Amino acid sequence: MTDKPTAPPIRVLLVEDDADVRLGCQQALELAGFAVEAHASVETARGALHPGAPLVIVCDVRLPGTSGLAWLPQVLAQDTELPFILVTGHGDVAMAVQAMRQGAYDFIEKPFSSEQLVATVRRAIDKRRLVLQVGTLHSQLAQRDAQARHGLEAVLIGHSPAIERVRQTILALAATNADVLIYGETGTGKELVARCLHDFSARRQHAFVPLNCGGLPENLAESELFGHEAGAFTSAQKLRVGKFEYAHQGTLFLDEIESMPLAIQVKLLRALQERQVERIGSNRAIPIDTRVVAASKHELRALSERQQFRADLYYRIAVAFIELPPLRERREDIPLLFEHFCLLAARRYQQAVPPHDAALLATLMAQPWPGNVRELRNAADRHVLGLPGTAPWQPPGRQAPPSAPAAGGLGEQLGWFEKALITDALRQARGDVTAAAAALQLPKPTLYEKIRKLGIDRAQLQRED
Structure with missing residues (x-):
């Protein structure tokens, strides 16, 4: 029996302390086409285990050192889907049935034929292959969704x-x-x-x-x-x-x-x-x-x-x-959007991006933005081109914007401004708290506390770089 080329080969981890029985089981399984890794004790077999390992386990119940029954819950704690087949003596059948209730895949009672061993292992390998294929599919879907989400975040x-x-x-x-x-x-x-x-x-x-x-x-x-x-x-x-x-x-x-x-x-x-x-x-x-x-x-x-x-x-x-x-309901996005539009405008007009300070950011946050994102992009274009006005994005004769967002109480408005200023400083500093604290003229412990309180994701800002 062979695995598909695209899937890892599933091996049989055989643990049996009796050398003659171990050799007989290994030969029967290898003649059936399975790859076998044989051990005399649990202690030497542990190294082959890891979550998602392409394995099935065939393990004797009674072993020197750690027994098969004692090893079973340890294996399932690492990988609940890994098939664990117990090999039992006549007096251990009741014990093996209880082990199956606890998660063992199956048990084989001694003495057993080669055909019985091969058939049980074959079923276990088929199950393990299916579990691994489903896991790979889920991983691929999760990766595709993450890539799609990342692509959407860029747009x-x-x-x-x-x-x-x-x-x-x-x-x-x-x-x-x-x-x-x-x-x-x-x-x-x-x-x-x-x-x-x-x-x-x-x-x-x-x-x-x-x-x-x-x-x-x-x-x-x-x-x-x-x-x-x-x-x-x-x-x-x-x-x-x-x-x-x-x-x-x-x-x-x-x-x-x-x-x-x-x-x-x-x-x-x-x-x-x-x-x-x-x-x-x-x-x-x-x-x-x-x-x-x-x-x-x-x-x-x-x-x-x-x-x-x-x-x-x-x-x-x-x-x-x-x-x-509307943009007024997602004001925390204004600094990032403005910076993005400034970069696009600089490339389009072949201009350098002018610096923007906290005062400009506060004024941007205060705008009512009736034209929403399109108006903000126009503001960024005007800022990059250095066009005159009461503020860099205003046409002559337009009234100055209100000094605070129209919606929300004073505490909420101050929170918007504070979060926007700190987020922008961290973005400019590429997530470096020391540099951001110096730019904001804040003690570092105070800035750390504000980052925690305002729920600012430093890791996200570093990924944007």
């Missing part, structure tokens, strides 16, 4: 609980074919989230097709979505493939879906229900395998109740939801 930047919930939802939905509705204020990154749903799904090898419904004239909307045949209308000089058909096996992103004309909503509903489209001027239905991700800055259910959006379409596309938090 959806921030460590706030709000943005972490968004990342978790994306990873959960990306593996499905469910249509998704994204809610969020202007500038919160709805298209970015839609792209993440596509890029982390099995559809990533196919097209991601964005379409802004707000900029879609009603007389062209049907052609844009479903396409047309040559000659279907006066200006239709050649065949046109619509966005639905072009996104076959990929993702169609319908931004500002609340702006879609009601007449077109009827045809969109039919396409979603039937999963097929008809080009204008054609009677042939074309099957489509297209995932639809829609986005809106308005509550579609409320619009449907006011008859400004079709209720049947709402219930068709609202299978799963992702709600994006």
Whole structure:
């Protein structure tokens, strides 16, 4: 019997103090194709054990030194799934049955035939191989999920609980074919989230097709979505493939879906229900395998109740939801986002990144940010370009921002500022508390206490480097 080349060979760890019995068992198992490691005592066999070892154990109950029964719980404490087969004398059967209740795989009563030994060991090896394969699969899945999460963290930047919930939802939905509705204020990154749903799904090898419904004239909307045949209308000089058909096996992103004309909503509903489209001027239905991700800055259910959006379409596309938090509700992410956008701007404009101090950071944290992440990126661009204004990101004539976040009491506001200042200082110091304490002009013990109290993850800041 041989193992698959990709799997480690599973060995038999044989422990038997009687030399003749040990040799006979070893020869029978090796003739059956098993690799055998034979020992006269538990003490010499211990070194072969480690969690996940490709082993099964065949061990005599009565041994000099540590007995098989005494060794059993020690082995299972290391690896609960490792098959442990006891070899018993006639008077030890009751004891062996009790050992099986405690986790032993099986027992063989002396005297036994070679065939009985081989058959029992073969079953144990099959079980061990399956356990190891499942463990490897779980490890690979965990590694894939970790890589996906790490990839998402590089795209959806921030460590706030709000943005972490968004990342978790994306990873959960990306593996499905469910249509998704994204809610969020202007500038919160709805298209970015839609792209993440596509890029982390099995559809990533196919097209991601964005379409802004707000900029879609009603007389062209049907052609844009479903396409047309040559000659279907006066200006239709050649065949046109619509966005639905072009996104076959990929993702169609319908931004500002609340702006879609009601007449077109009827045809969109039919396409979603039937999963097929008809080009204008054609009677042939074309099957489509297209995932639809829609986005809106308005509550579609409320619009449907006011008859400004079709209720049947709402219930068709609202299978799963992702709600994006406004920037004012994830202020702790502002320093990291601002630094990231400054680096992007510096590369784009071929400029050095200007330094930013605690005062600038405090002012950034105080902004109401009605334009959300998009407005913050604009602020970073202005900062890198050194454009004038009351603050580096403000156009002339704009009123100064309030001195503190609008939401929360004074204690909460001070906590935001303090955590942001300390996190930024640690990030600049690459996690070095001594350097951060010097920059903040704080005693090191005080800074350590604040890091603990505010729940700042130094390890995460070091990994960002």
